[in-house]
Amino acid sequence: MTSFEYKVVPAPQRGQKARGVRGVEARFALAMERVMNEMAEGGWEYQRSDTLPCEERSALNGPTTTYQTMLIFRRARPDDVAAFRPRQLETPAQAPALPPLAEPAPAPVAEAKVTPVRPARADLSVVQDAPPVDEVKPAPAPEPKTKRSKATQRMSPALLERARQMAARAKSDVAAE
Numbered sequence: 001m002t003s004f005e006y007k008v009v010p011a012p013q014r015g016q017k018a019r020g021v022r023g024v025e026a027r028f029a030l031a032m033e034r035v036m037n038e039m040a041e042g043g044w045e046y047q048r049s050d051t052l053p054c055e056e057r058s059a060l061n062g063p064t065t066t067y068q069t070m071l072i073f074r075r076a077r078p079d080d081v082a083a084f085r086p087r088q089l090e091t092p093a094q095a096p097a098l099p100p101l102a103e104p105a106p107a108p109v110a111e112a113k114v115t116p117v118r119p120a121r122a123d124l125s126v127v128q129d130a131p132p133v134d135e136v137k138p139a140p141a142p143e144p145k146t147k148r149s150k151a152t153q154r155m156s157p158a159l160l161e162r163a164r165q166m167a168a169r170a171k172s173d174v175a176a177e
Helices: 024-041 125-129 157-176
Strands: 004-010 045-058 062-076
8 A cells, every 4th residue: 555745835825926917816826836836846746725723822812713724735655665566568579670781882083173263353443433532521410300308209200290280380370360
């Protein structure tokens, strides 16, 4: 008969926050899942959960009874001889023997004809047609950007354009009066 050892751990009281997990139930389920997976990594098998009374001392009112939820896990004892059940493996069937591979004959080496390569001449006509260094004009400086308020910095370009059109229309209406 197999003997087991048991481990009792307190169930989580609160859920755990994680990215993408929303709601009390989902966070609590995540906390339970993590406890159970940690125990399973150690070879512990979940059995059940129990809610048991626990008497606690209170400072003024005397002892009070609270209820604690516990998770119970078990695993077979490693020193238990009954848990060890050796079995005899079947003898493998004999695979047909493959013929030996033949060595490929080396390919004949052909002599390569080497022709010398002359370096290409530089085309100096391109350099001669270039303007002298003194005549090179600097690139035009970029136009300074207009300073925008924080409110307009957050606006999309389309919304900003619409606001400008409305302001221009208001100015033309004031000028017409």
